[in-house]
Amino acid sequence: MPDLDAAGDFLYEVMSPLEDMMLLEAALIQLFIIFLLARVFAEIFIRMGMLGQIGEILAGILLANLMIGDWTLASGLMIEFDPHEPSVYHEIFEVIANLGVIFLLFFVGLETKMSDLRAVGRPSTAVAVLGAIIPFILGFMVIYVYEVHIVPHPDWFDHALFMSAAMVATCIGITARVLTELNVMETIESKIIIGAAVVDDIIAMMILAVVVAVAGAGAANGGLDIAELALTIALAVGFVLFILFFCAYCLPLLRYKHRCRLTEKGIVCDEREWSLRIEPFPLAIITCLGLSAVALTLGLAAIIGAFLAGMLFAEYAQKELVPKIKALNGFLVPFFFVYVGMRVELDGFAPLIPLTIVVIFLAIFGKYIAGIIGVMGTDRSLGFRSGEIVGAGMSPRGEVGIIIAAIGLTAGAISREMYSIVVFMSIFTAMIAPPWLARSFKRKYTQDVTEALDKR
Amino acid sequence: MSFMDDLGNALFDLTAPLFEMQLMGTVLFQLFIIFFLARLFAEIFIKFGMLGQVGEIVAGILIANLFIGDFTIAAGLDIAWDPDHPSVYHEIFEVIANLGVIFLLFAVGMETRICDLRAVGKTAAWVAILGVIFPFILGFGLVFAYEVYFVPHDDWFIHALFMAAAMVATCIGITARVLTEMGVMDTIESRIIVGAAVVDDIMAMIVLAVVVGISGAAMAGGGLDLASIGLTILIALIFVASILLLCAGMPKIKERQICRMTEKGIRCQERDWPLKLEPFPLAMLTCLGLSAVALSLGLAAIIGAFLAGMLFAEFAHDRLESKFKGINAFLVPFFFVYVGMRVEMAGFVDIIPFAIATIVLAIVGKYAAGYLGVTMTDKSLGKKSGDIVGIGMSPRGEVGIIVAAIGLTAGAISRDMYTVVVFMSIITALIAPPWLAKSFKKKYLDDVTEAGQVLQEEVLGRCDGRPVGASAKPFPSLFNIQRLQPYLGLNQRAPKKL
Numbered sequence: 001m002p003d004l005d006a007a008g009d010f011l012y013e014v015m016s017p018l019e020d021m022m023l024l025e026a027a028l029i030q031l032f033i034i035f036l037l038a039r040v041f042a043e044i045f046i047r048m049g050m051l052g053q054i055g056e057i058l059a060g061i062l063l064a065n066l067m068i069g070d071w072t073l074a075s076g077l078m079i080e081f082d083p084h085e086p087s088v089y090h091e092i093f094e095v096i097a098n099l100g101v102i103f104l105l106f107f108v109g110l111e112t113k114m115s116d117l118r119a120v121g122r123p124s125t126a127v128a129v130l131g132a133i134i135p136f137i138l139g140f141m142v143i144y145v146y147e148v149h150i151v152p153h154p155d156w157f158d159h160a161l162f163m164s165a166a167m168v169a170t171c172i173g174i175t176a177r178v179l180t181e182l183n184v185m186e187t188i189e190s191k192i193i194i195g196a197a198v199v200d201d202i203i204a205m206m207i208l209a210v211v212v213a214v215a216g217a218g219a220a221n222g223g224l225d226i227a228e229l230a231l232t233i234a235l236a237v238g239f240v241l242f243i244l245f246f247c248a249y250c251l252p253l254l255r256y257k258h259r260c261r262l263t264e265k266g267i268v269c270d271e272r273e274w275s276l277r278i279e280p281f282p283l284a285i286i287t288c289l290g291l292s293a294v295a296l297t298l299g300l301a302a303i304i305g306a307f308l309a310g311m312l313f314a315e316y317a318q319k320e321l322v323p324k325i326k327a328l329n330g331f332l333v334p335f336f337f338v339y340v341g342m343r344v345e346l347d348g349f350a351p352l353i354p355l356t357i358v359v360i361f362l363a364i365f366g367k368y369i370a371g372i373i374g375v376m377g378t379d380r381s382l383g384f385r386s387g388e389i390v391g392a393g394m395s396p397r398g399e400v401g402i403i404i405a406a407i408g409l410t411a412g413a414i415s416r417e418m419y420s421i422v423v424f425m426s427i428f429t430a431m432i433a434p435p436w437l438a439r440s441f442k443r444k445y446t447q448d449v450t451e452a453l454d455k456r
Numbered sequence: 457m458s459f460m461d462d463l464g465n466a467l468f469d470l471t472a473p474l475f476e477m478q479l480m481g482t483v484l485f486q487l488f489i490i491f492f493l494a495r496l497f498a499e500i501f502i503k504f505g506m507l508g509q510v511g512e513i514v515a516g517i518l519i520a521n522l523f524i525g526d527f528t529i530a531a532g533l534d535i536a537w538d539p540d541h542p543s544v545y546h547e548i549f550e551v552i553a554n555l556g557v558i559f560l561l562f563a564v565g566m567e568t569r570i571c572d573l574r575a576v577g578k579t580a581a582w583v584a585i586l587g588v589i590f591p592f593i594l595g596f597g598l599v600f601a602y603e604v605y606f607v608p609h610d611d612w613f614i615h616a617l618f619m620a621a622a623m624v625a626t627c628i629g630i631t632a633r634v635l636t637e638m639g640v641m642d643t644i645e646s647r648i649i650v651g652a653a654v655v656d657d658i659m660a661m662i663v664l665a666v667v668v669g670i671s672g673a674a675m676a677g678g679g680l681d682l683a684s685i686g687l688t689i690l691i692a693l694i695f696v697a698s699i700l701l702l703c704a705g706m707p708k709i710k711e712r713q714i715c716r717m718t719e720k721g722i723r724c725q726e727r728d729w730p731l732k733l734e735p736f737p738l739a740m741l742t743c744l745g746l747s748a749v750a751l752s753l754g755l756a757a758i759i760g761a762f763l764a765g766m767l768f769a770e771f772a773h774d775r776l777e778s779k780f781k782g783i784n785a786f787l788v789p790f791f792f793v794y795v796g797m798r799v800e801m802a803g804f805v806d807i808i809p810f811a812i813a814t815i816v817l818a819i820v821g822k823y824a825a826g827y828l829g830v831t832m833t834d835k836s837l838g839k840k841s842g843d844i845v846g847i848g849m850s851p852r853g854e855v856g857i858i859v860a861a862i863g864l865t866a867g868a869i870s871r872d873m874y875t876v877v878v879f880m881s882i883i884t885a886l887i888a889p890p891w892l893a894k895s896f897k898k899k900y901l902d903d904v905t906e907a908g909q910v911l912q913e914e915v916l917g918r919c920d921g922r923p924v925g926a927s928a929k930p931f932p933s934l935f936n937i938q939r940l941q942p943y944l945g946l947n948q949r950a951p952k953k954l
Contacts, residue, residue: 022553023551027749031744035740035744039737043733091548095552096552099487282789285487327779330740
C-alpha cells in the first residue's frame with residue numbers, strides 16, 4: 001500500500017508542528033479537534049433519531065482505528081493510548097475524560113432520590129434484583145465457557161467478573177427518554193421500569209465495588225487472599241451502605257429546617273430546599289471530588305463515590321444543581337465518550353464477532369427474562385405483555401456498563417478485546433431498545449399510543 | 457528550626473502514598489485539596505465583604521509559599537511550578553487552570569456588546585483611550601527608571617512592555633458588580649464607566665497582542681526586527697478587527713423570524729437563536745477554536761476566547777450565560793489558585809518600594825484618565841463625576857494578572873515583576889469598591905442631604921425583609937440609590953438637573 005503509507009507519512013508531516021508547540025497550545029488544539037469531531041458525529045446521530053453519545057463513541061473509534069498507513073488521528077494528535085510510554089497529552093486527555101465521567105455519575109446520582117426508592121414497591125425490586133442476578137450469571141457463564149473451553153485464558157476469572165458486572169447496569173437515561181417521547185410516563189409499566197432502574201443502578205454500584213475489590217486483591221497477591229478480600233468487600237459495602245443510610249436518615253433532618261422571620265403580618269416561616277448558608281454548587285463539587293477520592297482510597301472506583309455524592313444532593317439542591325452540572329457535563333462528557341471509543345480496538349476483532357453476538361443476545365435475553373418473571377411473579381394483575389414491556393425497557397445498557405469495562409481495562413483486569421465487546425454490547429442494546437419498547441407498548445396500549453407515535 | 461524540618465519531612469511522608477495510586481487517583485486528590493482550599497478562602501473573604509477571587513489568590517499564595525521546613529502544600533502535591541523539571545501533575549493543573557481562564561474571558565466577552573459600545577459615545581471613548589495611554593506610559597516609565605537606574609537589568613525593555621500592558625486593563629467585572637449592588641447602574645457615570653471598560657478591554661487585548669508579538673520577536677531574534685514586529689501587529693489587528701466586524705454583522709442574522717401556520721393563523725416569533733444547532737456546543741467550539749487560532753497567530757489564547765464571547769454577546773446570551781457560570785464555577789477557582797501559586801514571597805521584601813510605586817501609579821494613571829476624560833469632553837459633568845469615573849476605572853483584576861502570567865510563562869518578565877502585578881491587581885481591586893461607594897455618595901447624597909438622609913434611614917431599616925443596622929453589611933447595602941431615583945431624577949430617560 002505505497003499510496004496509503006505515503007499519505008500517512010504526509011499527514012504526520014502536516015501535524016508535526018504540534019510537537020514543537022507549547023503545552024497549552026497543543027492541548028487546546030487537541031481539545032478543539034476532539035470536541036469538534038464528537039459534536040459532529042453526535043449531531044449526525046441525533047438527526048438520525050439515535051443517541052448523540054453513540055455518535056461520540058463512534059468518533060472515538062474512528063479517531064483511534066482509522067488507519068492511513070501508520071497514521072491515525074489519535075497518533076497524529078499525540079493522544080494515543082499507549083500503556084508503556086504514556087504521553088503527557090494522553091494523560092491530560094485522560095484526566096479531562098475522567099472528570100467528565102465523575103460528573104456524569106454525579107448527575108445520575110442526582111436523579112436518584114431516596115424517596116423514589118421507597119415508593120417503588122415489590123415488582124420493581126423483584127425486576128431489579130432478578131435483572132442484576134440473571135445477566136450476571138449469564139455473563140459469567142459465557143466467559144467461563146469461552147475462556148476455559150474454547151480459547152483458554154489464565155485470567156478468565158477476572159474477565160468473567162468484569163464482563164458480568166458490565167452486563168448488570170441498565171441505562172435509565174435511554175429508557176426514560178423513550179418513555180417521555182411516547183408520552184407513557186404515567187403507565188404502571190413505566191413506573192416499574194424507572195423504579196427498577198434506580199434500584200438497579202445502586203446494585204450495579206455494589207457489584208462494581210465488590211468486583212473491583214476481588215480483582216484488586218487477586219492482582220495484588222497473584223492469588224486470592226480470603227481474609228483480605230473479605231475486608232475489602234466489607235469496606236466497600238460498608239461505605240456504600242453508610243452513605244445510603246446517611247441519605248435516608250440524616251439528611252432529612254437538615255431539610256425540614258424552617259426559616260422564620262418577624263414581619264408586619266406576624267411570624268412567617270418558609271421551608272427552604274437548601275438550608276445551609278454556603279452556596280450548594282461549590283459544596284457539591286467538593287463532595288463529589290472528595291467522595292470520589294475516598295472511594296478510590298478504599299479500593300473502589302471513583303464513580304461510586306461520585307454517584308453517592310450525587311445521591312446526597314438529590315433531595316436537596318437538585319433544582320439548583322441540575323442546570324449547572326448539566327452545563328459542566330456538556331463540556332466534559334463528550335471527551336469521556338470519545339475516550340471510550342478510542343480504547344476500542346478493531347484490529348483483530350473479526351474472530352471475536354461470534355462471541356460479541358452471543359454476549360449481545362444474552363444481555364438482552366437476561367434483562368427480558370428478569371422483566372417477565374419479576375412482573376408476573378409479583379403482580380398477578382399484570383400480564384405477559386406488561387412483563388415484555390418492562391423487559392424491553394430494562395435491556396439498554398449505556399454508560400455504566402462501559403464505565404465498568406473501562407475501569408477493568410485500566411486496572412488490567414480485562415483485555416482490550418473484552419472491553420471492545422462490552423462497548424459494542426452497550427451500543428447495540430441502546431440502539432435496539434427504543435424501537436422495541438415502542439412496539440411492545442403499542443401492542444398493549446394500541447389506541448392510546450398510536451397517536452403519540454404518529455406525532456413522532 | 458529542626459522541629460520544622462522534621463515536621464516538613466513528616467508531611468512529605470504523609471503525602472507520599474498519593475503518588476502510588478494511578479494517575480487519576482492522584483489528580484483527584486490534588487483537585488479536591490486545591491478546590492477545597494480555594495473555596496474555603498473565598499468564603500472567608502466573602503464573609504468579610506471582599507471579593508471571593510482575592511481569597512482564592514491568597515489560597516494559592518499560601519499553597520506555594522507557606523513553608524514548613526522544606527514542605528509546602530504545592531511541593532507535597534507535586535504541583536509546584538518548576539520550569540526546569542515540569543512534573544506531569546503541574547502540567548495537568550496548568551491545563552485545567554488555563555481552560556478556566558479561557559472560559560472566564562469568554563464570559564467577559566459575552567458581557568461586551570457592540571451596541572453598548574455605540575451608545576456611550578465620545579466621553580467613554582476618551583476615558584478609555586486616556587486610560588490606556590496614561591497607565592501604559594507610567595508603567596513603562598517606572599520599570600525604565602527602576603531597571604535602568606536602580607537595579608540594572610538587560611531585558612528592561614521587555615519587562616517594561618509587559619508591566620505597562622498589565623497596567624492597562626480595567627477589570628469590568630469588579631466595577632460592574634459594585635455598581636449593580638449599589639443600584640446605580642442607570643446613572644450617567646456608570647454608563648461611562650461600563651462603556652469605557654469595554655473599549656478598554658478591547659484595547660488591552662490589542663496592546664497585549666502587540667506586546668506579545670514584540671517580545672516574541674525580540675526573544676527569537678535576539679534583537680528587534682521591525683518587519684516581523686510590524687507583521688505581528690498587523691496580524692493581531694486584522695484578527696481582532698475581523699472578529700469585531702463579524703460581531704457588528706451578527707445582529708442581521710438575529711432579526712430573522714420564524715413563522716408557522718397554526719390553527720389561529722400565521723404566527724411569527726423572533727428568536728434569540730436562529731440556528732438549528734444548540735448554541736452551547738457551538739459556543740464551546742468557537743471558544744476553543746478561536747483561542748487556538750489566537751495562539752497560533754502568536755497572540756494570547758484569551759484574546760481569542762474574549763472575541764469568541766463577543767460573537768455570542770447579542771445572541772444566545774441568556775442561554776449561554778448560566779451554562780458558562782456552571783463551568784466557570786468549577787474551573788475558574790483553579791485559575792486563581794494557579795495565579796497565587798506563582799507569586800514568590802521569598803525575597804519580596806526587597807521590592808516592596810517598587811510594588812508600592814506600581815500600585816500608586818496604577819491608581820493615579822486611571823484616575824487621571826477618568827477625571828480628564830470626563831471633565832474635558834463633557835462640560836455638563838463636574839469634578840465629582842470625574843472622580844467617580846476615575847475610581848471606577850481603577851481596579852485591575854484578572855486581565856492584568858493574566859497578562860503578567862503570559863509574560864511569566866513566555867519568560868518575558870521575572871517572577872518578582874509578576875508578583876508585583878498580582879499584588880497591584882489585588883490591592884486595586886480591594887480599594888476601589890469602598891472608595892467608589894464613597895464618591896457616589898459624595899455626589900448624589902451631599903447634594904440632597906435632607907431627602908437623602910431620610911431615605912437612607914428608611915433603606916437601612918430593611919434588608920431582605922429583616923431589620924438591620926448600618927454595620928450589618930458595611931458596603932453594598934450602605935445605601936441604595938436606585939430607590940432614591942424618583943427623588944434625585946437619576947432616571948436616564950428623563951434627566952433632571954440636580
